[in-house]
Amino acid sequence: MQTQIGTRDITRAQAKQEASTVFLAKVFNWMAIGLAVTGGVAFLTAQSGMVRTLVSSPLFLILVLAELGMVFFLSARIDKLQPATATGLFVGYSVLNGITLSTIFLAYTHASIAATFLVTAGMFAAMAVYGLVTKRDLSGMGSFMFMGLIGILLASVVNIFLKSSAMYWAISAIGVLVFVGLTAYDVQKIKNIGEEGIMQQGESAIRKGAIIGALALYLDFINLFLMLLRFFGGSRD
Numbered sequence: 644m645q646t647q648i649g650t651r652d653i654t655r656a657q658a659k660q661e662a663s664t665v666f667l668a669k670v671f672n673w674m675a676i677g678l679a680v681t682g683g684v685a686f687l688t689a690q691s692g693m694v695r696t697l698v699s700s701p702l703f704l705i706l707v708l709a710e711l712g713m714v715f716f717l718s719a720r721i722d723k724l725q726p727a728t729a730t731g732l733f734v735g736y737s738v739l740n741g742i743t744l745s746t747i748f749l750a751y752t753h754a755s756i757a758a759t760f761l762v763t764a765g766m767f768a769a770m771a772v773y774g775l776v777t778k779r780d781l782s783g784m785g786s787f788m789f790m791g792l793i794g795i796l797l798a799s800v801v802n803i804f805l806k807s808s809a810m811y812w813a814i815s816a817i818g819v820l821v822f823v824g825l826t827a828y829d830v831q832k833i834k835n836i837g838e839e840g841i842m843q844q845g846e847s848a849i850r851k852g853a854i855i856g857a858l859a860l861y862l863d864f865i866n867l868f869l870m871l872l873r874f875f876g877g878s879r880d
Contacts, residue, residue: 663837666856667775669849670833673857677737678864684741689748698746710739717858726850733854740865747872755877762875763868770823771860774830785828791821811873818870826863833859 688694697703713736721729747756774781795818802810833856841852 659838662840662842663834666837666842666849666853667830667834669853670856670860673733673853674860674864677733677857677861680734680737681741681744681865684738685745685748688742688745694745694749697742698749703743703746706739706743710736710743713739714858714862718855721851721855724851726847726854729851729854733858736858737861744865747869747876750879751872751876752879755875756872759872759875760868763864763871766823766871767826767864767867770826771830774827775834777827777831781828781831784824785832788821788824788828791817792825795821815870815873819867819874822863822867822870826860826867829856829859829863 688697697706713732717724717729717732717736724732795814798810798814802814836852836856841848
């Protein structure tokens, strides 16, 4: 009897691990699609010359506000959205973010942007692996990092008026730590969602879960990239 129970427990654990692996693959696939769309749109917008017109236009602020609205709407309404709608919003957000991020090509050299992307990918991958393999519960760290994120946003707003170079670099350094931590936390959270049975809830739940998970990791990657770009980006001036 003990052998049968032990075998059953092992089988159940293997099933959970396999389900989590499949779900994580779907999440990372959608994240990669979002990053590819953003990168492609950013590069094409910069190459077309539209970015210079965009920067001096009120349209830029409208696009930024639209991005924020799409993120909040998608996060808050994911349970009520159709999978196709959730997917469309995620891809649409990736496009808008690509347009606004095209401005980095005005400030930094192409070589430094590419190098920073590679550094970001390496750091992101390392923390993703940590989030997958660690036995430590990172939920407490996630709450702490979220408070740090709020602090970064508030400090950034204040520094718009203070224009303090020291505060700028401090915000950047803290931002790197925050988004590195959030990456590990979000990956562990997504892994747990996969183990808790989302793969048995039907294609609709799987697709929406993958999209919202991809959005979280996409935001972690993009924000980590932007923070690192402040340190490693070579100015075009």
